[in-house]
Amino acid sequence: MSRTGPLVSVIVPTLNRPVELGQALASITAQQGIDLGELEAIVINDGGMSIDTVITDARDRGLPVVSVTHPHRLGLPSARNTGLDHARGRYVAFLDDDDVFLPRHLPTALAGLEAGADGVTTICLVTDHRIDPGLPVGDAVVWDVGFDPLLLEACNLFPVHTAVLRRPATARLDPRLPAIEDWDFWLRLTREHGYRFVRLPEPTVIYHRVPQTASMISAVAEGAAAMAEFSALVRQIWSRWPASTARSARFRLYSSIMYWQVLGILATGQPPNPHYYLHSIDAIERAWRDPDIEADLIDRLTQTVRGKDADDQHVA
Numbered sequence: 001m002s003r004t005g006p007l008v009s010v011i012v013p014t015l016n017r018p019v020e021l022g023q024a025l026a027s028i029t030a031q032q033g034i035d036l037g038e039l040e041a042i043v044i045n046d047g048g049m050s051i052d053t054v055i056t057d058a059r060d061r062g063l064p065v066v067s068v069t070h071p072h073r074l075g076l077p078s079a080r081n082t083g084l085d086h087a088r089g090r091y092v093a094f095l096d097d098d099d100v101f102l103p104r105h106l107p108t109a110l111a112g113l114e115a116g117a118d119g120v121t122t123i124c125l126v127t128d129h130r131i132d133p134g135l136p137v138g139d140a141v142v143w144d145v146g147f148d149p150l151l152l153e154a155c156n157l158f159p160v161h162t163a164v165l166r167r168p169a170t171a172r173l174d175p176r177l178p179a180i181e182d183w184d185f186w187l188r189l190t191r192e193h194g195y196r197f198v199r200l201p202e203p204t205v206i207y208h209r210v211p212q213t214a215s216m217i218s219a220v221a222e223g224a225a226a227m228a229e230f231s232a233l234v235r236q237i238w239s240r241w242p243a244s245t246a247r248s249a250r251f252r253l254y255s256s257i258m259y260w261q262v263l264g265i266l267a268t269g270q271p272p273n274p275h276y277y278l279h280s281i282d283a284i285e286r287a288w289r290d291p292d293i294e295a296d297l298i299d300r301l302t303q304t305v306r307g308k309d310a311d312d313q314h315v316a
Helices: 018-029 052-060 076-086 105-113 181-192 216-222 224-240 246-267 276-289 291-306
Strands: 008-014 039-046 065-070 091-094 119-127 140-143 164-166 197-208
Touching: 008 018, 008 076, 008 105, 018 039, 018 052, 039 076, 052 065, 065 076, 076 091, 076 181, 091 105, 105 119, 105 164, 105 197, 140 197, 181 224, 224 246, 246 276, 246 291, 276 291
Parallel strands: 008 039, 008 091, 039 065, 119 197
Antiparallel strands: 091 164, 119 140, 119 164
16 A cells, blocks of 8 residues: 655654754664655754754755744643644654664564554663664663553553654643653553554663753652652542552552652652662562562562662663
8 A cells, every 4th residue: 555654753852952862863864674765753842942953964864854943942742742743654753852762663663563553662771871872782771661551550661762653643742741741641542542552572762861861750859849749740640540440549559659768768868769760660560460479569669769770670
């Protein structure tokens, strides 16, 4: 069947990070096993400095780029919505301007999508320093958490840039949410639009959590006030999307315990494990899969929140 337009639209919001944006776009250009003519990058400048030079350079390298500029800052959810509104691809992917795809990300995802899934997620490599995706990754923490739509009701299971999905006709992110708007979006897709997500056990993206570009997940460790605000957002999501099973509701309690553990550590003046969220979600997902270890989950959450980097699962 003939197709007009690109196969995949990659939505890239950006704000005042031209160097990192260039690296993000280069990682799209470097995708293997897919023709650049089947791709488009939709770059949304959310009211920041000019990125004309970066866009021109990406186009000169053969990447089709649609550039949209907000006259003033609207926030990340609105920027992603602008990208969705401009997307022409059968599928959409998301990439923040400070992160990168590994060379097989889109081909790997497309294999899962063309097998019948509405959306796929992959393994993410988390690093506190910038990595060239064309070189060996080196030391990184592995974000490798299984997927279940009922567990998604309890906690956010994957970073936004691991997801590639069938382009939604009407579903959009909530621009009122200052964080975890992606989790709210996944719930909207699965619960209101019938999306079926499949997890692919392949590492295909790099999540840069260097200090100056750390996300909300790491920023919560800066103080109890930020942590309380973040946990209030989680409760808002839970209120918006009531648990559909008693088990989902019970596992929401474990997520609450995780946040209380973090608040307890912050109250002592000490920071939690910088990877506490990943550790905790991994422990929760393991207990979801294996009810025999659920009895020890609260103790495990205490360990993961207080643990050290040496406890992390790494790749070399």
